[in-house]
Amino acid sequence: MSLDVLALLLAALTLAIGVWGFREWGVGTIERRELASRGTLEEQLDRRRRSPLARLDALLRTAEFGSKLERRLRTAGLEMKLSTFVLAVAGASVVAVVFLWQALAPIFGIVAIFGVVAGIFGYLKRQEERRKEAFTAQLPELARVLSNATQAGLALPTAIDMAAEELDDPAGAELRYTARSIQLGQPFEEAITDLRDRMPSREIGVLISTLLVSSRSGGALVSSLRNISQTLESRKETRREIKTILGESTSTAYAMLGMGVGSYFLINTLMPGAISNMAESTAGLVIILVTMALFTIGFIAVLRMTKLDF
CATH class of the missing domain: 1.20.81 (Receptor-associated Protein)
Incomplete structure (x- = not known):
């Protein structure tokens, strides 16, 4: 065998070994990156499990109320964590209390807590009903x-x-x-x-x-x-057909509730401080509570009369 042929074979062998080595290096690099990313993902998941919101989620799920609420969120199709929903309700309640306390009177700030909670859970129930109707x-x-x-x-x-x-x-x-x-x-x-x-x-x-x-x-x-x-x-x-017929009555109920809430702001705009002055006296406080109760009763009554089980 001549030296030229031997050199050619050695060059081919060296090239093959080089290609194989480069391939193994590339495969090893990809595997190391996958392992590193997997380890990073596991670390991220571990950090998320130990986060305050995750702990609050776990705490809420242990309670019967929390498990039912989580089921309702999933039924409504809301992609929201249980802890996020609870914190959103609490935050909205605080904002409503501060706003109505300053804008109208302290009594409205207290009532705002019940109004916000009822409104959010009413929205949740409405979303459940819409999803059930779509289903x-x-x-x-x-x-x-x-x-x-x-x-x-x-x-x-x-x-x-x-x-x-x-x-x-x-x-x-x-x-x-x-x-x-x-x-x-x-x-x-x-x-x-x-x-x-x-x-x-x-x-x-x-x-x-x-x-x-x-x-x-x-x-x-x-x-x-x-x-x-x-x-x-x-x-x-x-x-x-039934929902189309009852749509006007349902809109009337929400319009009635909006008129009730808007009337307080209208009075306070025309006569600044009037609602606050009324809330400071016993007679005025009774009038405010009675009017709020009447508007609420009217709203609930219209909804109940237009609700059919079919």
Whole structure:
């Protein structure tokens, strides 16, 4: 073998070793970066778990009130931590107390606490109702998807997983949560019952009962789901008509409450200090409390009269 051929082979071998070494160096660098980032992520998660808000979250979850409130936040679709919600309520209450205490009278500052808490929880309840209504409006489509899936021979857990991918939120999010619970080992009946508890309504109750009966004893599930789909579609149209008819009365209730609160500011604007002077006397304080009670009673009465359980 000549020296030129030997030198060429040594050069090729050196190049191959160099390429292999460079590759190993690159792979090692990437692995070290991944380990470093993983360690940083774990450190960040550990710091978050030890943060004051995380500790407050853990403390609130131990109480029954905290666990129920967290469930309501998730049902309402609010991407907010439990501690953040509680601190927001407390902060809004303090701001309202200071503002009304200075703007009108001390008695309004005290009442503001109840008003802010009632208003925020009323908003939370409204968001829950809106999300439930949106979920209920998707039930006919959900029944059709489940009917088609079961007709194709898919099991109910698989059909639910498929429906979660096809439907938009909130039905998609709730079904994904249910499908995930089943995948993690929760029995089908318990997972589907939790769905009914999270989104309680007569329509979902009928659909869930049909699925439970079918999972236990079998039956003509496809035809039942198709009949339910048609019935739910009719009920959706009926609900929409009723809500349209009652929309004016509901607006009247909120207008009445706004007029009550605005009247105090109007009087105080026309006669600065009038509300504060009234609150300093017994007769004036009684008049203020009576008018506030009347406006509140009127607001609640209109809402109750326009609330239908259908």
